[in-house]
Amino acid sequence: MKHLSRFLLASLCFLSLSTMQAQDNNNPWALGLGINAVDFYPTGEDAPLGGYFDEFFNTGDHWNVLPGLSRISLARNVGAGFYFEAAGSVNQLSKFGDMGTDNLMYYALDGTFNYSFRNDANAGWFDPILGAGGGYTWIDDQGFGTLDGTAGINFWLSDNLALTVQTVYKHAFDDNFDSHFQHVAGIKFAMGGKDTDGDGIYDKDDECPEVAGLAQFNGCPDSDGDGIEDRMDECPNDAGLAQFNGCPDTDGDGVSDNNDECPTVAGLPEMNGCPDADGDGIRDGDDECPNEAGPKENNGCPWEDQDNDGVLDKDDECPEVAGTAANNGCPEPTVEVIEELNEYSRTILFDLDKATIRSESEETLQAIADIMKEYSNTTFHIEGHTDSTGSDAYNLKLSKERAASVRDFLINAGIPSARLTSEGYGESQPIASNNTSKGRQQNRRVEISLEKEGDTSSEQGEDQTEQDTTGM
Structure with a gap:
């Protein structure tokens, strides 16, 4: 016993x-x-x-x-x-x-x-x-x-x-x-009860019989302890919020971390949780100027005007040189420059009754070309004029040929042909009386002017469309 x-x-x-x-x-x-x-x-x-x-x-x-x-x-x-x-x-x-x-x-x-x-x-x-x-x-x-x-x-x-x-x-x-x-x-x-996962909840009542869990979840686990059982938790290993199906929102911006492309920095839902400090619709990580609003085309930066000419660089064909809006941001020759060109052009000499330029005028034409190169976005118009001596038809033909000769020289001197037009006007546009020798000399001239928008005058067979004059 x-x-x-x-x-x-x-x-x-x-x-x-x-x-x-x-x-x-x-x-x-x-x-x-x-x-x-x-x-x-x-x-x-x-x-x-x-x-x-x-x-x-x-x-x-x-x-x-x-x-x-x-x-x-x-x-x-x-x-x-x-x-x-x-x-x-x-x-x-x-x-x-x-x-x-x-x-x-x-x-x-x-x-x-x-x-x-x-x-x-x-x-x-x-x-x-x-x-x-x-x-x-x-x-x-x-x-x-x-x-x-x-x-x-x-x-x-x-x-x-x-x-x-x-x-x-x-x-x-x-x-x-x-x-x-x-x-x-x-x-x-x-x-004698069977509890495979040893969580104190028998298999017959355990909805997760092979994984240890909690009684409040019928034997299913809540690995991150956030009160949302793992099988219902989209982020079972990170404690989160019920409103985000168990996922956290580390930066508190209302976008759960699993959907937040910037989970540690508060952002905007429309930016997938990333910030847009300047409100320009480009998230800071992709914005080269995150604190200044600017368009997407300029990577989030505001358009600049480097030359301060009032024409934004995006529209400025000469962004580093001050110009005018009328000339797409490129500089235009001033009245003084046009006058300088015409002072040179009045000294151009041709062979008698011909369009051939005398060799002593080549240096003058080169000086004209150098000035034109300073205005790379400007189109110049070359005009040929004569006095009233001879027939109208002859004078018109000679004026056209002489204007074309000047244009050809300038093209060979490095001025793009698209920036030069030429036309002859014969004796139709005198600037002095043809009754005196001095007046007739003034009327025999080449003039250079700016090509005006809408002008259609041009040398046949050449590119046309620009603006400016000189005479001789």
């Missing part, structure tokens, strides 16, 4: 460390360890026995108790609050009702179907039970069958450990043996 007592204590210490739940569908098995008392007296039999339940609690006079572990049971939940319990017990009989008896050995094997009110209600620590079944009992070497009825209470001290007390009425089928009560007191341990 000493060894049985030690076994009972060791079992209690070991099983009390378990996290098993009270016996139910999750923990279908329950192990019971206890002591039993056999009482023949209150069974309604003849003397020396008493009536039913007479002196039911008279432990001193009627109960046979074997000190130490004397009863072991194993129960299996079968669902809906019912469980089947098989029990084996041993005792030693020294009392038979009011009479003493030799020390007779008592053995019993019983099986009962029990109903647990706690399992049915799934509530509390108080667990009344009722049951019915049968068994077989031996007194010394004589055995007989019994019909068993049981009533008891389990007091669950924790999720896995209960104190249990119960009384079993055993009605003997053999008239040679007496019916009796067997009282039981002990402890019960629930066990």
Whole structure:
């Protein structure tokens, strides 16, 4: 008996460390360890026995108790609050009702179907039970069958450990043996539930049975602890907000990090979370001038006017040289420059009645070309004029040829042909009287002017379209 007592204590210490739940569908098995008392007296039999339940609690006079572990049971939940319990017990009989008896050995094997009110209600620590079944009992070497009825209470001290007390009425089928009560007191341990991931939630109720999780999420994990279970969390490893399906918004700009192209700098939703400090519609990372509003065509920078001529560089054909808006930002020859060109042009000499330029005028024409090169965006118009000597047709032809000769020289001197036009006007535009020698000399001239917009005069066979004059 000493060894049985030690076994009972060791079992209690070991099983009390378990996290098993009270016996139910999750923990279908329950192990019971206890002591039993056999009482023949209150069974309604003849003397020396008493009536039913007479002196039911008279432990001193009627109960046979074997000190130490004397009863072991194993129960299996079968669902809906019912469980089947098989029990084996041993005792030693020294009392038979009011009479003493030799020390007779008592053995019993019983099986009962029990109903647990706690399992049915799934509530509390108080667990009344009722049951019915049968068994077989031996007194010394004589055995007989019994019909068993049981009533008891389990007091669950924790999720896995209960104190249990119960009384079993055993009605003997053999008239040679007496019916009796067997009282039981002990402890019960629930066990046997499957918890694959070890999270304390059994697989049948665990929606994530292979991954340890939390009871509040039916066994599913919340790895980042943000209150959103991983399977619903778009960012399961980074604590976030419910409004972003579990993803964080590090910079607090209302764009979750997983959708934020600039997650550490507050920005704008329309910029995918990136900032646009100058509000020009170009995010700072792509904006060469993030603090100054500018168009996308200029990489977010405002258009410049390097030469301060009032024409933005984007429209300025001469962005580094001050010009005029009328000339697309390029400089135009002033009145003084045109006058200088005409002073040179008046000294140009031709062979008599010919369009051939004399060699002594080449230096003058080169000086004219050098001035024109300073105005690379300007078109000059070369005009040929004569006096009234000779026929109109001859004078017109000669004026055209001489103007064309000057144009050809300037082209050969490096002036693009598209920037030079020429035309002859014969004697139609005198600037002095043709009645005097001096007046006729003034009328024989070449003039250079700026090509005016809309002018169509040009030398046939050459590019035309520009502006400016000189005379001779």
